[in-house]
Amino acid sequence: MILLLSNSTTDKKKHILIAALQLFSTKGPAATSMQEIAELCGISKGTLYLHYKSKEELQESVVSYCIQTIYDKIAVVERERELPPRDKLRRQIEILLENFLELREFFIAQMLDMANRGDKGFPLEKWPEGMLAHAMKLFSQKMVDIYGPEVLPYSVDLALQLHSMMGSYLKLIVTELLSIHLHRMAEYLVETLDIIAEAKIRDQREPFIPKDLWLPWMEENLHKYDSKKHPLFLIKEIRHAVRNSDVLEERLREDTLDSLSILEDEFFELKPRRAIILGMIANLKQVTDVQELVQELQQVFDMYLKWRD
Template structure:
């Protein structure tokens, strides 16, 4: 990002964090920035466009901190979660103004475009929860995914607030491990009690749509690709010998089950099934199979 544009975003977020979007004027941002008002309008047509850019820029930075890094691929799912929570809290400490703005800004009264950006961030956070819950607990938590995600947000949220508004200091690594352990307590308790779920099961396709995540950015797209391949194979099974067709459909079924989960639980198996599908399927599938490979 251009230095001048980044300076404007940094100044704007300080003002928005102090007074909120509606109470902040462009003139106040100009005063914070120390440049001519026309300089802002060169980069942003309106205060609304500037606010949306703030949400997009810092929101993307936040979720980058919550993604799996290349060196973490071999870690157990619980350790991955604890590590990503640690980085998440590190981001909060580095960008207090942005996080305070997210926590304090009411959705009511905001323009639809701005409200949509806020909702996308929240839905992406829910998808992140679901991804880790599924990776750690597997099929055993499917029934309770809606409740587990809500409770997961509930146990993490107060620690965010303690940093943002009470200026508390924690050992982020220790906190990540502590919260992961409390997640275990919560899941074990729900499964032990056998109480019917309160919240419905998560509609992942709907959540991804709400989060603005297209086919190229998430495994919802991967699941759609696999369903297309299954449909194409089933429409003309005579292209294969019976045994080959059975192997192909078995591989595609396994791919579909994995791709429809919040996260790929068995990446080695997933890649092996892609390779088998590439071997048994027609050449025109290769481009879509490459997309599947990149989704892991």
């Protein structure tokens, strides 16, 4: 739920982002003026410029907002412990397809704007640094969870092949040539990925992009994204470390896992309570094995709640 009318700066910025998204989707970024966005928000043009210095900055923020919204939904699925890894992947692919369909007009307008302006479209180099490396790490781990460690050398090949398949089927959504059930499309993509992964493991052929090429690149670039990790992924890492620790007393282990569960639940509240979050993080600081991750979690929560407050 998004509150459009509020005295807080954060809610005003959300209001502006949603208004800009609506206008960019219907008219295209190039044909939309800051004055029109301000009028739709019910604010003055001067007030709009207090939040965003230019239309380009606002356009970048809208794209980032869309990405973050999708990322949040994917993270929610990752939290569902009862789902097997393969079902999580299928559901996450379905979420990507659903959100692309929901934002189809915006993405089409964005691509047309970039094509019309050549290199002056949305600057991809301004996307969060390390995002690709972080996504690659998550995908590699997901492949191992589903198919076993033997698949790790083929992670990049599988990622590219899945991306290519999704791109081809998304064209059907964009052009509306066929009416396609997204749940079935997601299941079909995972079924095809099963076949490809099993064939690679069985045949043991050399990966097209070998591990010694992509692994150093991924490790080198991961630090650029670490500070932007999603809180739920950090909680998952801490939980894994706590469960597998050989030195923790059982009572402290149980208390720590309870604190992590409370943090997760609080994160999904409409208005997360900072006192609860700080209290649970204080509990986590008693576990010396995960101090680095806990410190990072506190920093990420501080940053993330500013966006959601």
